[in-house]
Amino acid sequence: MCGIVGYIGPREPEGVLLEGLKRLEYRGYDSAGVAIFNKGKVEIVRAVGKLTQLEKALKGKRFSGPIGIGHTRWATHGKSTLENAxxxxxxxxxxxxxxxxENYIELKDDLISKGHKFLSETDTEVIVHLIDEELKRGDNRGEAIRRAMLRLKGAYALGVIFDDDEKHLYAIRNGAPLIVGVGEHEHFIASDIPAILNYTNKVIPLRDEEIAICTQEECSIMDFKNGNVPRTPQKIEWDAEMVEKGGYPHYMLKEIHEQPRVIMETIDKYIDKDRMVPSFDDLKIPVSTLKDIERIEIVACGTSYYAGLVAEYYFEEFARIPTEVQLASEYRYRHPVANKRTLIIAVSQSGETADTLGAVRMGRELGATVLALSNVRESTIPRESSAAIYTEAGLEIGVASTKAFTTQISTLFILALHIALIKKTMTKEAVSEAIHELTALPWLVEQSLKRETLIKQLAEKFYNYRAFFYIGRQLLYPVALEGALKLKEISYISAEGYAAGEMKHGPIALVDQELPVVCLVTPGPIYDKVMSNVEEIQARDGIILGIGEAGDSRLKKISREFIPMPKAPYHLTPLVYTIPMQLLAYFIAVKKGTDIDQPKNLAKSVTVE
Known part of the structure; x- marks a missing residue:
């Protein structure tokens, strides 16, 4: 959840660290700090609050050394104070x-008994005292780190430097993401790629139980068993321009507008346009295995979980396979029933989500085939799964996910068609027709984006309400959940999503003239039933914000406000109707003046339980 950067090389470390921390601030922004060599010793500067506070604390300071480490914090143990930074x-x-x-309390008690004094409430301080204790045994620095790591339980990534050594930068990974950047006569460490893209696109993703020891000229890697690990840097195709806002006021709005392009790129990757069939040539799961699958479990968290709920409809309708969608945080602590005829699909934008990773490991232990769907190559979840496929969303900076959601759904749609062909639950002609419809999706999303001005005007009318309901049925129920989540995440307004048919089972008691209800309605097999649910809200004076097909006069007539949507194939409506959900949340947050790209208490990649 926190962000780490480190540098060793000929540049001024202060500038490299600050720039890297700015790129990682989406991972946490409760406090920040740096440790940089200056005149033969390490100087630490810390500040509470966002990175601007650290910049103020550093103003006027000059550092002479070649090495430093930096951090931006998302609080887990201890409040946001200077002592805990x-x-x-x-x-x-x-x-x-x-x-x-996880075992910091027992380690802390042991260290206190040996005379160590603690100044913070954090679990982190245990690690630094543990390394210090190992140094007292006479170990060299690398060995002291390795021995200390063997006593830790939990997930962590570390950057370490020493007062009496300006020639070595240490990076340690076990369960939390960390990469090494390789430059000319310089090395970097970072929690995520954006932090170093301005300097290098060559990286070595560290794996669990690995320690990197970097000088300006070389970087060696060893494991916790003290064995050397050969590793070749890989080239990252992203560039620094992808990290910029491109003229938009926020990353979130930029990423909303990127969706037609990234959906198109994702579709192009996984379909054969000549034959109009799915194309998963690099999928490392034998066709025979997919043919024998009797059950699918999708495990995910947050927005990825809602993408899974949409995909549940696709797998059951297209491939006729019983499918369940599980919250990864719950799945891993149950006793799930999975075997070699179970396909577990682990969905994670970052590929590092701790709970989803735990579910992956459990699934493999049970003998299931585990397929990862991620946006980040060489991340942990794809590496530990049986096979992996990737969205083409590109770098997503905004904490509130947008384009990752729509590219996940697009990929899962094509995967469901692929399995349907293998299991012969759809004809090739039916699959080709579905793919033909899918190729129009980028254009449909573009048409949805043209409602931006209208939605901005509606935000002016709705931003002062204290609570919202979102309702939808079947494929639009997960979109209602996602819409409510987006509003909560960035505007801090209480919002709940419901299956429209469930309103009469309790939630409708809260409907009155002060409650806006966002109603997602599309032509389809249950249109009349959804409209009956909407009319029940109208009868109780609820404020209806209708979102439906442009020609839907029935919905428009009973709506206080109405957003007309382009006509779309029923199975693609979740992708088209997601756009106004994102834009409404965005423009309400703009009116409320919240921090849209870095909402309070949240972080982009949840790498802790």
Whole structure:
């Protein structure tokens, strides 16, 4: 959840660290700090609040050394105070940390009994004292780190430097993401690729239980068993321009507008346009295995979970396979029933979500085939799964996910058709027709984006309400859930999503003239039933914001406000109707003046439980 950067090389570390932290601030923004060599010793500067506070604290300071580490914090243990801000120090050791140490209390008690004094409430401080304690045994620095790591339980990524050594930068990963960037006569470490893209596109993603020891000229990697690990840097296709806002006021709005392009690129990747069939040539799951699948479980968290709920309809209708969607945070602590005829699809934008990773490991232990769907290559979940497929969303910076959601649904739609062909539950002609409809999706999303001005005007009317309901049925029920989540995430307005048919089972008691209800309605097999649900809300004076097909006069007539949508094939309506959900949340948040790209209490990649 926190962001780590580190640098060793000929540049001024202060500038590299600050720029990297700006790129990682979406991972946490409760406090920030740096530790940089200056005149033969390490100087630590920390500040509470966003990165601008650290910049103020650094103003006028100059550093002479070639090495430094930095951190932006999302609080897990201890409040947002200066004492709890990173970097932490003990003796000659300085560290920054992302993750959670599960056994920190027993380790802390042991260290206190040996005379160590603690100054913070964090679990991180245990690590720095543990390394300091190992140094007292006479171990060299690398060995002291390795021995200390063997005592830790939990998920963590660390950057470490020492007071008496300006020639080595240490990076440690076990369960939390960390990469090494390789430049000319310089090396970088970071929690995520954007932090270093301005300097290099060559990276080494560290794997669990690995320690990187970097000088300006080289970087060696060893595992916790003290064995050397050969690794070749890989080239990242993203560039620094992708990290910029491109003239938009917020990353979120930029990423909303990128959806027609990234959906098109995702579709192009997984269909054969000549034959109009799915194309998963690189999928490392034998066709025979997919043919024998009797059950699908989709495990995910947050927005990815809602993408899974949409896909549940696709897999059951197209491939006729019983499908369940599970919250990964719950799945891993149950006793799930899975076997070699179960396909587990793990959906995670970052590929590092801790709960989803736990579900992946459990699934593989049970003998299931595990397929990862991620946006980040070489991330942990794809590596630990049986096979992986990737969305083409590109870098997503805004904490509130937008384009990752729509590209996940697009990919899962094509995958469901692929399995349907294998299991012969759809004819090739029916699959080709579905794909033909899918190729029009980028254009349909573009048409949805043309409602932006109208939605901005509606935000002016609705931003002062204290609560919202969102309702939909079948394919639009998950979109209602996602719409409510977006509003909560960035505007801090209480919002709940419901299956429209469930309103009469309790939630309708809250409907009155002060409650806006966003009603998602599309022509289809249950149109009349959905409209009956909407009319029940009208009868109780609820404020109806109708979102439906442009020619739907029945919905328009009973709506206080109406957003007309382009006509879309029924199975693609979740992707088309998601756009106004995103734009409404965005423009309400703009009116409320919240921090849209970095909403309070949230972080982009949830790498802790």
């Amino acid at each position: 990173h970097p932490h120090t003990a003796g000659k050791v300085k560290i920054v940390h992302n993750g959670i140490i």
